[in-house]
Amino acid sequence: MREPEVVIAGCGAVSAVGCGIEPLRAALRNNVSGLRTIEKFSTPRFQSNIAGAAPRDPDADDPAWLLAAEALQQARTAAGKTLLAIPPGKTGLVLSTTKANIEALERVSTGRPCSEAARRHLRADLLAADLAEAHGVRGPVQAVSTACVSGLVAISQGAKLIRRGEADAVLVVGVDCLTEFVVAGFTALKALDPQGCRPFDRDRCGLSPGEAGAAVVLMRADLFAQPAITVRAFGGSNDANHLTGPSRDGSGLAQAIHAALGAAKLSSGEIDFVHAHGTGTGYNDAMESLALKTVFGGACPPVSGAKGMLGHTLGAAGVIETIGCVLAMLHGFLPGTPGLTHAADGTPTGLVREPRPVARLKNVLKLNTGFGGMNGALILSHV
Amino acid sequence: MQISTHELKSKIIESLKLQDITPEQIDDDAPLFGTGLGLDSIDALELVVLLEKDYGIVIKDIEEGRPAFRSVRTLADFITAKCPQ
Amino acid sequence: MSDISITAASTVTGADLPAARLGQRFGRLDQQSQLALLAVAALNINFDEFPRDRTGICLAASAGSLSTDVNYWNGRNGIGGPSPTLFAYTLPSAAVGEVAIHFRLTGPNLCFVGDDQIVLPEAADLIRRGEADACVCIFCEVVTADCGKMISAPAVASAHALFLKKGGGLHGWREFDRDMKALCALISPTKSAG
Numbered sequence: 001m002r003e004p005e006v007v008i009a010g011c012g013a014v015s016a017v018g019c020g021i022e023p024l025r026a027a028l029r030n031n032v033s034g035l036r037t038i039e040k041f042s043t044p045r046f047q048s049n050i051a052g053a054a055p056r057d058p059d060a061d062d063p064a065w066l067l068a069a070e071a072l073q074q075a076r077t078a079a080g081k082t083l084l085a086i087p088p089g090k091t092g093l094v095l096s097t098t099k100a101n102i103e104a105l106e107r108v109s110t111g112r113p114c115s116e117a118a119r120r121h122l123r124a125d126l127l128a129a130d131l132a133e134a135h136g137v138r139g140p141v142q143a144v145s146t147a148c149v150s151g152l153v154a155i156s157q158g159a160k161l162i163r164r165g166e167a168d169a170v171l172v173v174g175v176d177c178l179t180e181f182v183v184a185g186f187t188a189l190k191a192l193d194p195q196g197c198r199p200f201d202r203d204r205c206g207l208s209p210g211e212a213g214a215a216v217v218l219m220r221a222d223l224f225a226q227p228a229i230t231v232r233a234f235g236g237s238n239d240a241n242h243l244t245g246p247s248r249d250g251s252g253l254a255q256a257i258h259a260a261l262g263a264a265k266l267s268s269g270e271i272d273f274v275h276a277h278g279t280g281t282g283y284n285d286a287m288e289s290l291a292l293k294t295v296f297g298g299a300c301p302p303v304s305g306a307k308g309m310l311g312h313t314l315g316a317a318g319v320i321e322t323i324g325c326v327l328a329m330l331h332g333f334l335p336g337t338p339g340l341t342h343a344a345d346g347t348p349t350g351l352v353r354e355p356r357p358v359a360r361l362k363n364v365l366k367l368n369t370g371f372g373g374m375n376g377a378l379i380l381s382h383v
Numbered sequence: 384m385q386i387s388t389h390e391l392k393s394k395i396i397e398s399l400k401l402q403d404i405t406p407e408q409i410d411d412d413a414p415l416f417g418t419g420l421g422l423d424s425i426d427a428l429e430l431v432v433l434l435e436k437d438y439g440i441v442i443k444d445i446e447e448g449r450p451a452f453r454s455v456r457t458l459a460d461f462i463t464a465k466c467p468q
Numbered sequence: 469m470s471d472i473s474i475t476a477a478s479t480v481t482g483a484d485l486p487a488a489r490l491g492q493r494f495g496r497l498d499q500q501s502q503l504a505l506l507a508v509a510a511l512n513i514n515f516d517e518f519p520r521d522r523t524g525i526c527l528a529a530s531a532g533s534l535s536t537d538v539n540y541w542n543g544r545n546g547i548g549g550p551s552p553t554l555f556a557y558t559l560p561s562a563a564v565g566e567v568a569i570h571f572r573l574t575g576p577n578l579c580f581v582g583d584d585q586i587v588l589p590e591a592a593d594l595i596r597r598g599e600a601d602a603c604v605c606i607f608c609e610v611v612t613a614d615c616g617k618m619i620s621a622p623a624v625a626s627a628h629a630l631f632l633k634k635g636g637g638l639h640g641w642r643e644f645d646r647d648m649k650a651l652c653a654l655i656s657p658t659k660s661a662g
Contacts, residue, residue, distance in 0.1 A: 045549070098559055100532065100581075105541055108618060122619060124532050125582035143581040145532060146561045153578065160593065181537070184544055185555035189428060190445060236576040236599075237521065238568040244556050245424060252574060255521060259576075259599070371556060372565025374577060400495030425496075428552040435548035 003163040005221035007228035007383070009082060011323045012074025014067055015212035015310050016052030020074065024320075025327045031336040031355050033309050035196045035208055038178070046183045048192035052210030052311025053178050062118035064101035064127060067213025067316075068175040072135050075171065075215035082224050083169055083217055088138035092167035095128035095143045096154035096174035097315035102181050131173060139167045147370030148277070149236070150174065151214075151318015152378045156234035158218040170218045174319030178211040182314070189244065197280030197312070199305040199337055200289070200351055202344035207279040210311020214320035221383075229326050232266075232363070232379040235259025239373035245283055246369055250291030253367065253375040257295045260365070260377040271301050271379075272361045273334060274348075275325050277368045278305025279312055280339065284369065289347045291367075296348075301365075304352040308339025318368050322378060329361045329382050386438075386462045388455050395455070398433045399426055411456045419454075427452060440465045472592050473637025474630050474645075477655035478510035482625030490570070498536040498557035499625060500529060500610040501566040507629035508567050508604055515571050518633070524575040524600035525567055526591040529560035529608045532581040535615040536562075542614065563608060575600045583607075584628070584648040591632050592641060602633040607648045628652045 016034025017027035035050050040058040043049035056066050076083055101121035107114040121127040124143040132141045140161055144154040151174040158170035186192050186209060193206035218231060239252035261268060276288055292300050306324050313320055328335055336355040343351050366378040392406035413419035431448060434440040440462065442448045451461035480503055488494060488506050515523060540554035561579040576599050580586050584607035591603035607628045616623045628648045632641060639655055
């Protein structure tokens with residue numbers, strides 16, 4: 001029996017460019033950056049004081065919950081009556097996060113107030129379970145943590161749950177928060193750009209941290225009567241090279257892209273747009289450029305990246321950047337690449353600096369890579 | 384005061400948690416990175432921390448440290464020259 | 469006749485680590501990555517039998533990377549700052565990365581936070597779906613004393629590993645075989661690190 005198609009029935013997001021899908025769409029369409037000076041904590045010890053902070057209470061003890069719950073609420077509302085019609089037992093939830101509510105560790109260790117719930121949400125599986133309960137989910141629940149590819153893997157897992165018949169709808173939510181834990185860590189790795197990240201730029205020198213909550217409602221296509229974007233295929237691989245440095249030749253990412261194309265039964269020539277990982281580090285952007293050259297040769301489609309707008313939102317990145325692709329496909333435009341001024345040698349010739357309207361995006365490729373050699377490629381298609 | 388290469392090698396072994404190797408087995412002039420001891424970029428960053436913690440030397444830019452990190456001997460010379468005594 | 473089989477199983481604990489001989493750089497891994505790597509080594513798989521890009525890794529960590537998170541965070545005020553090495557391991561998927569690097573496995577990866585029930589069905593699905601021909605399955609339970617205080621859980625340090633492959637074999641895998649610890653005890657009762 002043929003497996004069902006899976007569509008995206010609703011989206012929700014809260015990030016450096018604001019709360020809601022409309023602010024995200026407007027920011028993408030107008031190339032607006034949400035990177036700002038960090039106000040939440042003191043930063044002289046850190047390599048950069050620029051990050052993508054979301055509009056939320058800076059003193060919240062459970063920001064992971066706040067951001068995730070906000071995004072889920074928006075996505076469920078957007079999915080409307082069709083989601084409500086699906087029994088809770090056939091509704092699942094997949095969480096994507098690298099650090100869950102690590103804020104609680106900071107609070108407890110410095111003697112600041114920390115609620116039981118905030119401490120409980122240090123554990124991604126319990127955060128997922130609580131989000132599921134609060135959002136009418138009684139079906140399968142998973143907590144994915146594959147570094148910065150988590151979001152794409154979570155979407156792929158949600159689609160699998162539906163294809164296997166374990167659920168008819170899955171709420172996929174990605175969240176990570178801006179914390180000293182993360183900024184201090186990237187400072188130790190000397191991986192931050194003091195000026196704010198500049199993806200694919202010849203002067204790029206590091207990433208910018210970001211935080212976001214982002215959610216999509218995946219649904220069996222035959223249950224969602226409206227035109228929608230399908231989650232067509234996912235391919236993953238591991239570089240098996242180094243814990244924090246990608247394989248220099250981009251072969252692992254190229255392998256993941258080929259796996260996704262194979263599963264989607266598409267040729268590389270049928271991809272209309274690539275949304276890159278584009279962190280702004282020297283190694284990542286060079287590696288990604290090589291991978292794209294390997295796959296597309298001289299015929300690379302337009303490429304852009306959103307981390308100069310949102311920062312690197314870690315576990316939320318795959319979800320919120322996928323939402324960016326969905327918005328581009330639904331509203332007929334190519335997003336730009338905030339932070340990019342002069343493209344470096346070797347970067348794709350089709351790099352999009354400023355947004356522009358486009359006739360139709362039928363198939364879009366979303367890429368993410370992460371520490372531990374993780375590579376992920378997701379293909380979305382317009383029905 | 385000249386930092387002894389033996390002392391430095393012991394600190395490198397300890398800081399990088401190298402197993403089954405003694406200071407005597409590390410050649411003073413062998414490359415630390417790539418070949419030789421085969422250290423990588425994360426190790427370089429740990430050595431930067433070691434320099435600050437044990438010798439009070441702050442390296443602002445990793446490129447500044449690159450020639451010093453070539454071998455145990457070049458690193459010992461660098462520390463001797465820079466160590467605020 | 470099962471279409472997927474378990475061909476090897478292993479269990480390792482923190483007590484097995486001092487005797488572990490997995491290279492000069494083993495010491496730099498965090499405890500969870502060490503246990504995962506040791507458990508996979510103890511499976512004694514000849515990975516040359518399969519194309520490296522067709523062998524996946526599927527791991528669940530009961531407490532995520534929280535023990536390493538606490539270690540890293542506790543060192544933040546040291547002169548020179550926190551350890552860059554420790555930060556690199558503040559991800560449960562770091563263990564997956566180390567297994568991939570050590571055994572040169574470039575296939576698909578899955579990494580979950582939670583109990584072991586998810587690992588075998590998801591690994592089997594990778595194989596059934598044609599994304600992999602074999603999958604290394606790992607369940608890590610690592611809670612240090614400091615971490616245990618944070619999450620009100622007892623200290624523990626163990627890893628269980630199973631090798632799942634397409635086709636028939638000694639132990640056919642069935643859909644309801646989800647308890648990795650019980651399967652390891654069944655298939656490899658006294659196996660520990662070499």
